[in-house]
Amino acid sequence: xxxxxxxxxxxxxxxxxxxxxxxxxxxxxxxxxxxxxxxxxxxxxxxxxxxxxxxxxxxxxxxxxxxxxxxxxxxxxxxxxxxxxxxxxxxxxxxxxxxxxxxxxxxxxxxxxxxxxxxxxxxxxxxxxxxxxxxxxxxxxxxxxxxxxxxxxxxxxxxxxxxx
Amino acid sequence: xxxxxxxxxxxxxxxxxxxxxxxxxxxxxxxxxxxxxxxxxxxxxxxxxxxxxxxxxxxxxxxxxxxxxxxxxxxxxxxxxxxxxxxxxxxxxxxxxxxxxxxxxxxxxxxxxxxxxxxxxxxxxxxxxxxxxxxxxxxxxxxxxxxxxxxxxxxxxxxxxxxxxxxxxxxxxxxxxxxxxxxxxxxxxxxxxxxxxxxxxxxxxxxxxxxxxxxxxxxxxxxxxxxxxxxxxxxxxxxxxxxxxxxxxxxxxxxxxxxxxxxxxxxxxxxxxxxxxxxxxxxxxxxxxxxxxxxxxxxxxxxxxxxxxxxxxxxxxxxxxxxxxxxxxxxxxxxxxxxxxxxxxxxxxxxxxxxxxxxxxxxxxxxxxxxxxxxxxxxxxxxxxxxxxxxxxxxxxxxxxxxxxxxxxxxxxxxxxxxxxxxxxxxxxxxxxxxxxxxxxxxxxxxxxxxxxxxxxxxxxxxxxxxxxxxxxxx
Numbered sequence: 266x267x268x269x270x271x272x273x274x275x276x277x278x279x280x281x282x283x284x285x286x287x288x289x290x291x292x293x294x295x296x297x298x299x300x301x302x303x304x305x306x307x308x309x310x311x312x313x314x315x316x317x318x319x320x321x322x323x324x325x326x327x328x329x330x331x332x333x334x335x336x337x338x339x340x341x342x343x344x345x346x347x348x349x350x351x352x353x354x355x356x357x358x359x360x361x362x363x364x365x366x367x368x369x370x371x372x373x374x375x376x377x378x379x380x381x382x383x384x385x386x387x388x389x390x391x392x393x394x395x396x397x398x399x400x401x402x403x404x405x406x407x408x409x410x411x412x413x414x415x416x417x418x419x420x421x422x423x424x425x426x427x428x429x
Numbered sequence: 430x431x432x433x434x435x436x437x438x439x440x441x442x443x444x445x446x447x448x449x450x451x452x453x454x455x456x457x458x459x460x461x462x463x464x465x466x467x468x469x470x471x472x473x474x475x476x477x478x479x480x481x482x483x484x485x486x487x488x489x490x491x492x493x494x495x496x497x498x499x500x501x502x503x504x505x506x507x508x509x510x511x512x513x514x515x516x517x518x519x520x521x522x523x524x525x526x527x528x529x530x531x532x533x534x535x536x537x538x539x540x541x542x543x544x545x546x547x548x549x550x551x552x553x554x555x556x557x558x559x560x561x562x563x564x565x566x567x568x569x570x571x572x573x574x575x576x577x578x579x580x581x582x583x584x585x586x587x588x589x590x591x592x593x594x595x596x597x598x599x600x601x602x603x604x605x606x607x608x609x610x611x612x613x614x615x616x617x618x619x620x621x622x623x624x625x626x627x628x629x630x631x632x633x634x635x636x637x638x639x640x641x642x643x644x645x646x647x648x649x650x651x652x653x654x655x656x657x658x659x660x661x662x663x664x665x666x667x668x669x670x671x672x673x674x675x676x677x678x679x680x681x682x683x684x685x686x687x688x689x690x691x692x693x694x695x696x697x698x699x700x701x702x703x704x705x706x707x708x709x710x711x712x713x714x715x716x717x718x719x720x721x722x723x724x725x726x727x728x729x730x731x732x733x734x735x736x737x738x739x740x741x742x743x744x745x746x747x748x749x750x751x752x753x754x755x756x757x758x759x760x761x762x763x764x765x766x767x768x769x770x771x772x773x774x775x776x777x778x779x780x781x782x783x784x785x786x787x788x789x790x791x792x793x794x795x796x797x798x799x800x801x802x803x804x805x806x807x808x809x810x811x812x813x814x815x816x817x818x819x820x821x822x823x824x825x826x827x828x829x830x831x832x833x834x835x836x837x838x839x840x841x842x843x844x845x846x847x848x849x850x851x852x853x854x855x856x857x858x859x860x861x862x863x864x865x866x867x868x869x870x871x872x873x874x875x876x877x878x879x880x881x882x883x884x885x886x887x888x889x890x891x892x893x894x895x896x897x898x899x900x901x902x903x904x
Contacts, residue, residue, distance in 0.1 A: 421570035
C-alpha cells in the first residue's frame with residue numbers, strides 16, 4: 266500500500282500533465298490560460314509535498330498571482346481593442362511531434378536508467394529562514410546580479426514606452 | 430561570506446558595474462549630460478582593461494567561489510572589454526546621426542559588459558546563467574533602440590522571443606547537470622571525471638551548450654543572426670557580433686575543453702562544417718552589407734568551433750587569438766558601415782547599406798575604402814593580416830587532433846568566402862562611383878578605425894606579441 270505522499274504525488278502529476286495538454290491543444294486561448302492555472306497550482310502542490318514551503322508560496326505568488334493574471338488581462342485587453350477572437354494554431358505540427366517524441370523517449374530512458382542522488386525529505390519547520398540567510402551570504406553575488414537584471418529590464422521597458 | 434579581498438581581485442568588474450549605475454543615476458537627474466556619460470563610459474572601459482592586465486598569470490577564486498580569475502578568464506575579458514571600447518568609441522557619432530543619443534545607451538552597454546565579465550569569469554552555473562541574462566537582456570533592449578524603425582522593433586522582438594526560448598534549454602541543461610552532480614559549482618562538477626560519461630550529464634551539457642551555440646550563431650541555431658544583425662542599429666550589431674560572441678565563446682570553451690569527451694568531437698566537427706557551409710554559401714547571395722557581415726560572422730563562429738572541436742592544449746590559445754583578430758576586422762568593418770549608412774526617414778529601412786552603394790568608394794572616400802579593404806582582406810584570411818594567423822592557429826589546432834578533413838574543408842570554405850569579401854573590394858576600387866557623396870567622419874570613429882587597422886597589421890606581422898602575454902601556460 267503506497268503512502269499518502271505517493272498517492273498525492275501521482276494525483277497532482279496527472280493533473281499537471283493533463284492540463285498541460287489542454288494548454289497546448291486548446292483552440293481558445295482563454296481555455297489555455299485557465300488550464301495553465303491548474304498546471305501552475307499543481308506544481309506548487311508538488312513543492313509542498315517536497316516540504317519546500319517557500320518555493321510553493323513563491324510559485325503561487327509569482328506565477329499565479331503575477332504572470333497568469335497579467336496574461337489573462339493581456340488577452341482580454343487585446344481582444345477588446347481588435348474586436349477579434351484570438352485563436353491558437355500550431356504550425357508545422359508533424360516535425361514538432363517527431364522532435365518532441367524523440368526528446369521525450371530519450372529523457373524517459375535516461376531518467377529510468379540513471380541512479381540519482383536522492384535525499385530523503387527533511388522534516389524541518391520552515392525553509393524561509395535558511396533561504397534568506399543563504400541568499401544574503403553564500404549566494405549574495407548571483408542574488409545581486411539578478412536584481413541588476415530586473416533593473417535593466419525596467420529601464421528598457423521605460424525607454425521603449427516613453428514619448429520622445 | 431564575501432571578503433574585502435574579493436573586491437580587490439575583481440576591480441574591472443567593479444569599475445564597469447559601478448560606472449553603469451553612475452551613468453543611469455546621472456542620466457535620470459541631468460538630461461543633458463550625454464557628453465560626460467560618454468566620457469565616463471570610455472574612461473571606465475579603459476581603466477577596466479588597464480586593471481585586467483594586472484590579473485594575467487594570477488589565480489583567484491572570488492565571491493564564495495562564484496567567480497574565478499585566471500589567465501583564460503582574464504584574456505577573454507580583455508578581448509571583450511576591448512571590443513566594447515572600440516565600438517563605444519565610434520558609437521557616439523552613429524547614435525547622434527540617428528537621433529537616439531540617450532544616456533540609457535551607454536548604461537546598457539556597460540551593463541551588458543558587466544554581464545559578459547561575470548559570464549566569462551564565472552565558476553558556477555548560476556553565475557553563468559545570470560551573467561548571460563544580464564548581457565542578453567541588455568542586447569535585446571539595444572537591438573530595439575531605434576524605436577521608430579520597424580526593422581529595429583522586429584529584430585528586437587525576434588531576438589527576445591528566440592533568446593528567451595533558448596534560455597529554457599540552457600536552464601534545463603543546468604538543472605540536469607545539477608541533478609546528477611549535486612552541485613552547480615565547477616569545482617565539484619569537474620572533480621569527478623567519471624560523471625562526464627553519464628547520460629544525464631551528457632544530455633545536460635548538450636542542452637547547456639545549445640544555449641551558448643545559439644548565442645554564438647552556430648548551425649542550426651543561426652537563423653536569428655542575419656535578421657537581428659540587419660535590423661539592429663549598426664554599432665550595436667558590431668557590439669553583438671564581437672563582444673557578445675567573445676563572451677559566449679569565452680564561457681563555453683573552457684567548459685567544453687574540461688568536460689567534453691571524444692564523443693562530442695565528431696558532433697562539434699559536423700556542426701562546424703555545416704555552420705561554415707551555411708554561413709559562406711548563403712553570404713554569396715546577399716547584397717545587403719549588414720547581411721553579408723552577419724553571414725560572415727556565422728562562418729567565423731564555424732571556424733571558432735573548428736578550434737574548439739580540437740579540444741587540445743592549443744584550443745583556447747587559438748580560439749582567443751582568432752577572437753581578437755575577428756574583433757578587429759569585423760568591428761572595423763561594422764564601424765565603417767555605420768559611417769556610410771544614412772539616417773532613414775520615419776519608420777523606413779536602413780539606407781545606403783547595399784553593396785551597390787559601395788561602388789567607387791575608393792574614389793570618393795579613400796579614407797573609408799582603404800581600411801575597409803584591409804578588414805575585408807583580413808576576414809578573408811589573406812596574409813600578412815591578423816585574420817590569416819587567426820585561421821592558421823585554429824586549423825593547426827584541429828590538425829593536431831587529427832581532424833584533417835575538417836581543416837581541409839575549413840580552408841576550402843575560407844577560399845569560397847574570398848568571393849563575397851573581394852566582391853565588395855572590387856565594387857569599391859574598380860567601379861565608377863554610385864553617387865558622389867563624401868561621408869562625414871568624426872574624430873572618434875576614425876580613431877577606432879585606426880586602432881583596429883593598426884592592430885590588424887601588428888598581429889598579422891607579429892602574432893607572437895599576443896602569445897608573449899602569457900608567462901605561464903594555460904591549464
